[in-house]
Amino acid sequence: MRRVVVTGLGMVSPLGGDVETTWKNILASKSGAATIARFDASEYKCRIACEVKPADHEYGYDPGLDVDHKIQRQVDPFIVYGISAASQALRDAGLDNMSEEERLRAGCSIGSGIGGLPGIESESLVLANKGPGRVSPHFVHGRLINLISGQVSIKYGLMGPNHAVVTACSTGAHSIGDAARMIAMDDADVMLAGGAESAICPIGIAGFAQARALSTAFNDQPEKASRPYDVNRDGFVMGEGAGVVVLEEYEHARKRGAHIYAEVIGYGLSGDAYHVTAPHPEGNGGYRSMEMALRKSGLSLADIDYVNAHGTSTPLGDELELGAVKRLFGDNISTMSMSSTKSAIGHLLGGAGAVESIFCILALRDQIVPPTLNLDEPSESCAGVDLVPHVAKERKVRAVLNNSFGFGGTNASLIMKAI
Amino acid sequence: MSETADRVKKIVVEHLGVEAEKVTEDASFIDDLGADSLDIVELVMAFEEEFGVEIPDDAAEKIATVKDAIDYIDSKQ
Numbered sequence: 001m002r003r004v005v006v007t008g009l010g011m012v013s014p015l016g017g018d019v020e021t022t023w024k025n026i027l028a029s030k031s032g033a034a035t036i037a038r039f040d041a042s043e044y045k046c047r048i049a050c051e052v053k054p055a056d057h058e059y060g061y062d063p064g065l066d067v068d069h070k071i072q073r074q075v076d077p078f079i080v081y082g083i084s085a086a087s088q089a090l091r092d093a094g095l096d097n098m099s100e101e102e103r104l105r106a107g108c109s110i111g112s113g114i115g116g117l118p119g120i121e122s123e124s125l126v127l128a129n130k131g132p133g134r135v136s137p138h139f140v141h142g143r144l145i146n147l148i149s150g151q152v153s154i155k156y157g158l159m160g161p162n163h164a165v166v167t168a169c170s171t172g173a174h175s176i177g178d179a180a181r182m183i184a185m186d187d188a189d190v191m192l193a194g195g196a197e198s199a200i201c202p203i204g205i206a207g208f209a210q211a212r213a214l215s216t217a218f219n220d221q222p223e224k225a226s227r228p229y230d231v232n233r234d235g236f237v238m239g240e241g242a243g244v245v246v247l248e249e250y251e252h253a254r255k256r257g258a259h260i261y262a263e264v265i266g267y268g269l270s271g272d273a274y275h276v277t278a279p280h281p282e283g284n285g286g287y288r289s290m291e292m293a294l295r296k297s298g299l300s301l302a303d304i305d306y307v308n309a310h311g312t313s314t315p316l317g318d319e320l321e322l323g324a325v326k327r328l329f330g331d332n333i334s335t336m337s338m339s340s341t342k343s344a345i346g347h348l349l350g351g352a353g354a355v356e357s358i359f360c361i362l363a364l365r366d367q368i369v370p371p372t373l374n375l376d377e378p379s380e381s382c383a384g385v386d387l388v389p390h391v392a393k394e395r396k397v398r399a400v401l402n403n404s405f406g407f408g409g410t411n412a413s414l415i416m417k418a419i
Numbered sequence: 420m421s422e423t424a425d426r427v428k429k430i431v432v433e434h435l436g437v438e439a440e441k442v443t444e445d446a447s448f449i450d451d452l453g454a455d456s457l458d459i460v461e462l463v464m465a466f467e468e469e470f471g472v473e474i475p476d477d478a479a480e481k482i483a484t485v486k487d488a489i490d491y492i493d494s495k496q
Contacts, residue, residue: 069436070458134468137460 004180005419006261007253008093008246009358010085010194014050014239014345017061018088022345023362025059026370027392031223032345033237039202046214048222049200050239050346052081071151075142076116081242081351082148082196083155086110089192090156093246093258098190100157106190107160108149109179110244111171113350113406116143118201148196148242160188166350168406169310170269171195172243173353173414177267179247189252194354196242208238211277215313226347227374228311228318228340229382236312239346243354245361262361262416265299265399268292272409279317279405283324286310286403289411290328293401297415301332303399304415306369308356310403311340312347321403322381337395339388343373353404357414360400364418368394423470423496424489430465431485434458444486466492 009019014032016022025032032050041047055062063072063080066087072080086108090096098106123139141147146164153162161182165175172195179193208214215235218225226237253260270292272285279285294301310321318340326333341359348355363369375389386393399417428442437452448454448462463479466472466488472495474482482488 070434070453073434073436074461134464136464137457 002184002186003250004183004247004264005250005253006245006264006361006416007248007258008089008095009261009361010088010092010244011242011355011358012052012061012081012084013241013355014052016059019358021059023359026341026344026359027368029371029373029391030344031373032239033222033225035222036200036205038200041205044205045209045216046205047219048225048237049205050237051200052241074138075147075151076119077198077240078112078116078196078242079142079148079151081198081240082110082244083151085194085196085242085244086148086152086192089244089246093248095190095246096156102190103157104159105188106158107162107182107188108152108158109161109163109165109175109182109191109193110148110152111165111175111195111350112145112148112197113166113168113171114197114199115145117199117204119143121201121203152192158192161191165195167410167412168408169347169349169352170404170406170410170412171350171353172355173357173402173404173412174269176245176247176264176354176357177269177412177414180264180267183247183249189249191247192244193247194242194244195350197349197351198240199349200238200240205238213277213314214238224374226313226343228309228313228343228372229322229378229387230375231377231379233313233315233318235314236342237346239348240351241345241348241355242351243358245354245358260419262364263419264414264416266293266297266415268294268296268413270411272411274409277407279320280409281320283320285409285411286321286405287324287328289413290324290401290403293413293415299399299415299417301329302335304401305336305395305397305399306360306363307336307338307401307403308360309338309340310405311372312342317405319379319381321405322385326385333385337369337386337388337393339370339372341370353402353412356404357402357416360402360416363397364400364416367397368392369397421489421493423492426469427466427485427489427492430469431462434462434465442485444484444489446485447483449483470496472496
């Protein structure tokens with residue numbers, strides 16, 4: 001099987017418009033949460049989110065750097081974030097100017113969990129208030145999930161596989177895993193892979209709040225709301241943004257002297273076959289997904305030093321994932337660290353698995369693991385597990401595991417290691 | 420320059436993201452300003468909103484340049 005390595009990273013997050021700014025803020029224990037600025041949420045059960053900040057903010061995002069004005073107007077923000085992250089990743093890999101021959105073997109697998117919800121909401125209001133003749137001609141292709149991959153392929157002339165995963169909050173991890181397999185199976189030499197989301201709009205916040213998924217007890221202290229594993233956690237905080245990595249066949253990367261961040265060595269996926277929103281009561285789906293990734297990686301549990309958990313800060317989900325991780329790791333639990341960066345940037349839904357995989361890669365690069373913020377009073381089951389409370393921790397990091405679980409009972413796990 | 424021309428040009432600049440100097444009356448939306456057929460549908464909608472006129476599809480198909488748009492709108496006001 002052909003080996004697959006990571007040679008480029010790109011990101012838009014609530015803590016930065018690029019990878020390094022976000023990582024610096026994550027390691028400094030900053031939170032991207034605040035009162036929702038985009039619309040008046042004062043009458044909503046949940047009034048907070050981790051929004052991507054405007055360009056003039058200390059760690060804001062400037063869409064104009066990589067996305068032309070016309071496209072910004074025509075498409076939903078998740079697509080704009082995705083194009084930015086993909087552009088950054090290609091430049092980082094030194095592949096933003098490939099020959100036609102190379103571009104025939106380069107593709108995209110950038111998905112989203114929900115897609116263009118803000119635009120669906122606003123154009124529905126146009127339809128209701130002004131009639132069908134006022135609906136934007138860009139409505140459909142400005143909201144479709146595969147249009148990040150579409151737009152990026154057009155911008156950079158990438159003629160290889162053009163794909164988009166839609167598996168709710170597992171999207172980003174599945175995208176990377178599936179794309180890695182496309183390279184391993186010789187469908188392509190280079191793949192841009194990741195996920196993006198922007199669903200912080202009235203119907204998005206209302207919908208997730210009605211599903212009892214969002215935190216509602218910390219509206220007056222937004223930075224305290226995302227608190228995975230803490231006894232007072234009460235739901236997730238919605239985030240937004242995008243993460244994209246450049247995956248490349250190992251020999252292809254080596255021949256051109258590319259900087260190699262990590263190798264993707266294990267990918268596991270499973271279905272809970274249990275409930276649309278609640279995880280399996282014994283965490284069996286997550287367990288099987290991690291177990292499959294481990295088996296594929298050829299590593300032993302003792303080799304895995306860091307787990308970036310799904311850890312959304314929901315009462316049920318955190319507990320079940322922790323139980324599954326403890327069951328899998330057994331005695332090896334005492335030597336690994338596990339944290340949830342959702343405590344800092346919220347839950348990026350379809351972007352989560354990609355952004356968090358990038359944090360895993362940076363943990364490998366910098367030999368430091370990011371913290372779980374607000375873990376003031378760990379729940380009882382946390383005993384014996386290093387959940388990296390409050391502050392980042394320097395330690396040996398040889399291999400990393402990222403978990404992402406989604407509505408519908410869909411699970412993905414990725415294992416990467418330094419090369 | 421007429422008031423209609425000013426308002427038309429402003430809409431074109433905003434919607435197509437082009438520099439104002441390029442939006443001359445002779446400029447073709449597709450050949451000179453980088454628009455595609457869907458951009459023209461959107462521009463026509465924006466003209467209808469701005470000027471309170473209705474531009475039927477057969478008339479919209481004949482609007483190829485900035486001047487075509489200005490003339491059509493002036494003829495309906």
